[in-house]
Each structure stands twice: as structure tokens, then as C-alpha cells.
Amino acid sequence: MGLLQSTEVLKLILGIGKDMIGQLLLYDALKLDFKKMNIPKEKTCQLCGVNPRIRAWLDAGKVPVIEKIGFEERKDNKDQVSAHWLSVALRNRRNIMLIDVREPHEWEICRLKGAEHHPVNRIKTDDFTKDLEKIIVFYCHRGVRSERTLKIFQDLGYENCRSLAGGIDAWAEAIEPDMPRY
Amino acid sequence: MSQEILLNDLFQGLSAEEVKRYSRHLSLSEVGSEGQQRLKKSKVLIVGAGGLGCPVGLYLAAAGIGQLGIIDSDVVEISNLQRQIGHSEKNLGLLKTESLAETITSINRLLRVELISDKLQHNNAPQIFQKYDVIVDCSDNFPTRYLVNDAAFFANKPLVSASVYKFQGHLSVFWPKSKGGCYRCLYPVNLPESMAPT
């Protein structure tokens, strides 16, 4: 990765070749696979969007504490379900509503069968039922964003919701090895 | 003698040693003497002197970038040596900035280095970033990545960002004032309510 990074630096300075501005390259070493995709400017971006909340340097760089917490440290949390639990529950047709809270470019790479797509910044809580018979399971890439979404829903009184520990990445590792990872 | 004069005419701004050293670059039409001088005038800031920052430092030093800034506040530990190829056993316990600077200036002593052995923070980021032409994010944690993204945005500098997780690598170039999105477009977070505009 460092070599690719240096090459892009030299290309930018020299102004040669096709630049990678606004693009993302995904490299999978085990599969020797390269994928490239565009990173569009998101209207809702808090820095470069149409109505940014970060307007001055004073606001910059701030990130909620939860981003620093990996799912490993929260394994004991009863609101989290493992990929294994989820696969069994889905197979047994338990009444589960799967909600993918990742961004559109991630949804394009891979997704769980039967999931609905509600990116975390645009999710509308009123769209969901408080029906206790239905378990809402949120998932994201590695479990941080879904955990955050879960907390928001719980605060609003949704009792029967869970977050997939380790996200879709843990699912790919444990359940669906052919799924593209990033 | 006459050959040397000819060389000096062709490669104005480069010394005889530089002409030799960068000869493989100079023979490429995409780089050439003009490109090499552009590299020589450039300043590149490397945030993090670890697994990514080491190879980036080595390659950019070898290629003839004029000035490299290196930010890192850690010291070299033995568990770093398996992948952080700019450090060596004799530098265990030394600041990573100093260790990497020693390695890369031994490849190219023409290089100028600025070492910043503090944590990158709110109070130092803007002043550091504005001195550089390109920012390279080689950091290993979310808060630093958001800080680097925001600082590069406000300084309007291109940001070449990479990360590695297990066997997966990501590479992006962010320059939202030119085109495309930024790191926050890719990984949005809800900011705390205390930051709501008043």
C-alpha cells in the first residue's frame, strides 16, 4: 500500500497520468484482487457537503468517542448478536428485520440477503415498528456504526433491536466466505 | 569537460550529482528535468511513521522530493520491525521520527527533513499543513484520520490516504475542492449535539 501511496504522491506533483482524486482503491492481498470505485461528494457531508456543520477549524477533527471503541471490547454486550446466531435465526425464519446502515458504495460491494438499506446519517426512526415480535438487527462494516444506531433506537424506546457484532466483515469470515470483503 | 557543460545546460537547476542520481527519471519523458526539479521543490508531509509511513518515506526520499515532514510521537518497539521497514534493531527505543529520518537520509542526503515528534492536534495541525504541498495519511486511528481530513480540507491540500486492516488495503486521494468527496463522505459520523450550529 505504501508503494501505491508514494506513486500517487509523485503523480500528483508531476501532474502525470490518471489521478485518483475522489476514488477509492480496495486491495485484497489474499485474493490478489483490486477494485476501484468513485467517492462522490455527499450532500450530507458535515465537512464538504451543502450545509456543513464543520465550518471552521475550531470544529474540525472531532469524532464521537464511540468510533474509538472496537467491537472486541464490547463482546459481552447482550444487545449484540454474532454472525452465527444471526445465520441460525434467519434459517429458522425468526421474525427478523435486517437493516444495513452502511453507505451506498459499501452496499454495492456486498450485502446480506433480505436486508433493507438505510445509511446511518439518513435513517428515519419513525419508519420502523416497535412491534416486539419483530427483532431489528442493524449491521454495518465492522460493527461500530450499527452499535451507534442501536443506541439511538434504544433511547427512542425500541426495545427489540440488536447489532451484528463485527459487522458484515465478521459475517463474511464466519458464514459466507465467498462474499467480497473490503 | 564539454559533455559536462552540455549536461548543465540541459539540466539547469540540477547538480551534476543529481543528474546522475536521477538519470532513470530524467530519461522518462513524463518526468524529465522539469519534473525532477518540480519534485525537488516539493514538500510532502507524512502523518505516521509506521507500517505505511516507512515505505512512503523510503520511496519519496529516493525519488528526490525536496522536503519530507514526518509526524509521529511513538518510539520504535521490537514488534514494529516485522512491517515498519524504515526502522531497525539498533534504533529500538528511539523516536520513530528520528529513526525513519536516519534511514531515509542515508538513502538520500540531499533530502531536507522536518521532524514533528508530537501528536498531531488541533493546535498544531493548521500551521504544519499549510507549509506542505501534499499530505500523506499513514496514521493508524480514527481520530487522527478525521483530523487529517479536516486539516487538509481547510488548507486545500491534496490528501493521499491509505490504510491496512489484516489482509485488506484501502487507498484514496481526497481533494474535495478539486473534485470528489472526502474521508467524511466515505465514513460519516454524527457529530455531538454540542457542535450544532447556533
Ligand SMILES: [Zn+2]
Ligand atoms: Zn465530504
